[in-house]
Amino acid sequence: MAELVTKTYAMPVQISKIEGVGYRAECTILPGCFVDGSTLEKVLTDIQEAIVLYIEASRERGLQLPEMVSAPGSAVLTIVPVAVPS
Numbered sequence: 001m002a003e004l005v006t007k008t009y010a011m012p013v014q015i016s017k018i019e020g021v022g023y024r025a026e027c028t029i030l031p032g033c034f035v036d037g038s039t040l041e042k043v044l045t046d047i048q049e050a051i052v053l054y055i056e057a058s059r060e061r062g063l064q065l066p067e068m069v070s071a072p073g074s075a076v077l078t079i080v081p082v083a084v085p086s
Contacts, residue, residue: 009068010068011027011029011030011051011068012027012028012029013025013026013027013028013047014026014028015040015043015044018036021036021038022036022037022038022039022042022043023036023037023038023039023040023042023043024036024043025037025043025044025046025047026047027047027050027051027054029066029068030051030054030055030065030066033047033050033051033054034047034050035047035050
């Protein structure tokens, strides 16, 4: 059986806190690609899956995708809280 070849991309994701819901994660270069969830961990996992599904569906339909930035296989998305004095 042929080995599945994958490529890793660095995708811009905006994360917002939504009162009463939790969080929203949105891939800013894929229109309409967003997820909501009660925890930060949940939206990070779900947005990765949503991006893959979005790209696969777009390719199947022959739609043009935006330019994606290749990233090393060891790329990690992380959020670091920073407290800045006002």
